[in-house]
Amino acid sequence: MQIDKLLNTFIKISGFYILVGLILRSILIFLPITERVFDISDYAKIFLLGIVNDWCVSIVIFVFLWLHLVFLSNSKFKSPWGYIIIGVFIILLCYLYFFKTIFDDYGSIVPTIIKIFVTIKALSFIILFLFPSLRSNWRHTVYIFIFFLYIFLIIFNSISEYLFWNEFGVRYNFIAVDYLIYTNEVIGNILESYPVISMFSVILLISILITYFFTSKSNKYFMDFSSFKVKILSSLVYVVLVIGSVFLLEFIQKQENSDNVFANELQANGLFRFYEAFSDSSLDYEQFYAQIPINKAFALVGKQYDKKSKIVISEIIRDTLPELRKNVILVTIESMSFDFMKYSGNTKNLTPNLDRLAKEGMFFTNLYATGNRTVRGLEAVTLCIPPSPGESLIKREDNDNLFSTGYIFKQKGYKVQFFYGGYSYFDDMDVFFKGNGYQIIDRNSFSSDEITFANIWGVCDEDMFKKAIKTFDENQKSNRPFFGHIMTVSNHRPFTYPEGRIDIPSTSKSRDGGVKYTDYAIGEFIKEAHKHQWFQNTVFVFVADHCASSAGKVNIPLERYHIPAIIYAPGFVKPVIERTLTSQIDLMPTLFGKLHFSYTSQFFGQNIKKSDYNPRALVSTYQNLGYYKGNELIVLSPNRKVQQYEVDSNKQLKATHDINKTLEEEAIANYQTTSYLIEQNLLKTNRKKK
Template sequence: MYSQLFFFCLSSLALLSLSRLGLCLWQYERVQAVNGWVPILWGGLRIDLHLIAALTAIPWLFAPWLDDAAAAHRVLALYLSLGGMLIVLLEISTPQFILEYDTRPNRLYVDYLKHPKEVFGMLWKGYKGIVLGGSLLWLVISAANFYALTVVATPLTALHWPSALGCSLLSAIVLFGLIRGTWRHRPINPSTVAFCGDAMVNTLALNSLYSVLYAIYSIKNERSAEQAYGKMPADQMIHIIRKQAGIEQPASHPLLPTLHSSSPAQSHTQPKNIVLIVEESLGAQYIGNLGGSGLTPWIDYLSQEAWNFTRAYATGTRSVRGLEAISAGFPPTLSDAAVRLSGAQSRFFTLAQLLNQQGYVSRFIYGGEAHFDNMKSFFLGNGFTELHDQATFKNPAFTGTWGVSDEDMFNRLHTLLSQQKPTDPPSLNLAFSVSNHSPWEYPEGRITPIGEPASVENTVRYADWALGQFFAQARQSDYWDNTLFLVVADHDARVGGKSLVPLQHFHIPAMILGGGITPRRDDRLISQIDLPVTLLSLAGIQADHPMIGHDLTQPHAGGRAMMQYGENYGYLKDNCLTVLEPLREPSQWLYQAPHTYQPYPLDPELLQEALAHALWPHWAYQNGAHSLPELIKTTTLTPAVDPNDNPAHVSF
């Protein structure tokens, strides 16, 4: 056993070190820019030893007793081979994962494995050569590793029990030190080896199997922002949240501290339809009127007829993060998006929960399979009464890996709106596009491809074309004058960068148009969570809701945005970005577009404001506080807020 363990440990250490060195050479400019060679290689050695020690701990402890047992050699060869296969698989996957997500494989790697049909279909269609080459390399290395482990399986020595006991105790001491990785208060973790403001470079000091296993470990329970960023008394947090949301009236329900009555900016004799069009992966970098590459002529044209928000920011880097903000007005959290959390699958506030009480019909329209990312469960469990996903589309114009094309989705939306009669109930429609996604598939003949047809640039152009065709129909339709349309991206494509929170990749298009909307350019800083609140105001909806977004019909609204970037939380107010990192001191930066950051002296008041917004979503989720009074279960919880909203009297 000793010979096998020595071989596995040394070969694994060599493979991980060579892989890390190769990644550093590949990312030479970014590593060099932060003087990262020494901290990456030294930190990487510590992480690798930690992982290898954890994988081999039990065999090392039993080796003194079983080193001369042939059966033990065979079992150990199989076990170590499986461990080696995981190490090699993750390292081979790493370069492509970095290209897509600007980080090592992490929690997202695990999340996507829950949807093998869509993910492996995407990989096969879009990256066939990489998949085949990587699989072949993986099999060759794994087979060679198994063969070597069987060849070296010879006993080194037979020990008497006192010697065996001593060796086991010595192994336990060494293993404990390597696994703990440090003599400080906290064991080794990713923050231990983080050293710079480039989040991707920090992950180079990890190895990918460790990164994935740590992600799995971290989600065994709901992530607590309090444990990562610091504590704040709940009464103080609630007071700050209410103040920054502009909630001046006393809390109208003891268990819902942000529940308040909204006063609409307009009133209408006939209820307005509301259409939320969420564009997949459409960052400002592609939008001409936002200073991007000009791939969206239709969006640029529509922006001249719309209330166009030029400084809108997404709350995260995943579709589910954007969907929770747009459909529920829920801010980002260190934990998973509410769409995927078990405790948010019912009795969780969404626009549908509210508008159903106003007599609306609520629809979710999606060209893909709605079970992906748990969307079906979340939306159907929280007020959406109609679900139109891939299975409901008959004879679509085009079907790709992720579902039917955007034009099919928009045709369904147009049909549903056209079928509404004046006497029918108004409708809330959440329409989510899919075409602008790897492997970049779209129907032929709609656009003239530029360069390689299967590229993000061409799917952006197709998505823009499909959106334009829909609005060309909508403007000529009977429903136009009585419908409010929001066009907004869920997030940017391939978010990454050298900064702790790369703000330029959170910048997204957002505009409201339709009958009665006065075209204007709005340069205020806003967040995705402000948009549903604003739509309620424009639609003339008088109702109580718990959303903390701003009503942008008010002149002094806006001015702040919040975003979750992996483990880091960003709070942008005016031009000051506050960044909270797990187990590290917070920092503040003066931000100037497109991506200039200057260190900024810590503003304690702004820091408290940022911390409150980072803590609030987790607290609200855990306490069921993002809900409506009629949805709350019978509970014995102590009221969250004193009816007079006096922070000194808040109790839990």
């Protein structure tokens, strides 16, 4: 293949990729989730810099086709190289098919793809080695197939980006990385949520037509091959272009500086964003965020939370009343936004059972989630600390033996359990909760007769609650109090559930249906719990893990973090509407206060009923760290950026130019000290400073 023909292939692939990117941006701008408040400079960056971004990425992704083309030759089939290569293929295939490989850790579909790919390459080489007359036609066929894969994947990726944007209002981020790793759940979710066969059929047909248009006269490419010298020189040029593209992508990323987050996201390239998210699962606070002297940070935190130690935050909590060893059942509810509830003004009657429980218990109406993922919500109610940049601690290494709510319960003699309707390996929940002393009851614990309905995420919430009640009955026999933490799954796409339970059919696969079914399951759970001996000595805590949507025009759309929480225990917790500004990390310390627990706390979370409670909420994305107090929100971002917003009565934000220095230092102190304690292993119960 001559170099000009290779260049012609690149131009076709690159041009198509840029064209699809241009169409995608145009569509994303007009989606309902996108807030189109752009000026001329925003539009210029979205389209002009967006095209440059796509061109750079097209250079990088062309590497696979480039490698295939430059390695086309007849010399590798000559003895002894042909036999050596066949031997290598045989060894590799034996490893893939008969041993546990590194690819098995990524779910069932990834090792299958690798096996298919290597098998095809091996068979291709053997055929060409044994039948030289077939080489030209075979190579042309393989070239067309690879070209088709590029076209198919470019179209498929654009549709994936469309669906991802429609769900989250951003380009690919850490969520997309998680979805790639947990392929079983995600592919199952897609199969159950969308008309996949129809979609793939259309994509396939379009890809075939475009491939035919581009490659119909390409058989002449395989009449001869470039010399070794030409291949080396052209490869050097290509390597330089790849390196230059990477640097240019990094430079253009710094131009994503619009006040409108949607403009920055539209300018970006989805694949490059995915690469960044994959590379930066955690962020070094000291390297990326605004700081104050560490001693001052600890002093501010000590003053705010009445912490005594300058190194390991600790607070001795002594209650004058006897401790109440009541059972505690904590239910974290998947994607339950506050605005689903009747109290918020919702007229759809989606949460009749939670609405009733809210009237009969302590109802938190001004509580904010720390993040927008399940693991962040679980972290908040388990560790009661501010969120740290990057992934939740639940998904990081060395996260065992942490000071947690479970640890406190175990110190008080409780049996501690975590319930999850799916497989708890998802999001590393099994590693985290086992490492912190919890017994895990997940889908592996269910017998077939205990499952009436399940989708890719797990058994339905009804089945999970029934399993929990069985377990609590067993716990009761041991005469030990128990703490059961239940994580629901049904209010999650594909939003399928047993038919006949609610007035929204499961076939609608709607968010409203998912919300109402989970509420129904909670109602049935409480109704059944009333019949059991342990009910009268049990406190129920219901709280959302995060909101149903976190997309917004600003970095942290505060109204998308507003979640409900209820502490319910008839005869023990009096009905009250709690309007105090509360963070998700304050919920369990507030419960401990109601139980009159005395303990040495390492929590940042506080009992909101204490006279010295300082109302504030900590909210975050993977990179942006928010500190909400009064009617002001401080947002800390990478590159040591600090922004401040005024918060109106509807939780809408207006950027301000003057930074409240006192509030800024409080925000920095909370996040800086948290990150320091994590980095130095000082949140552990068996802590040893690094």
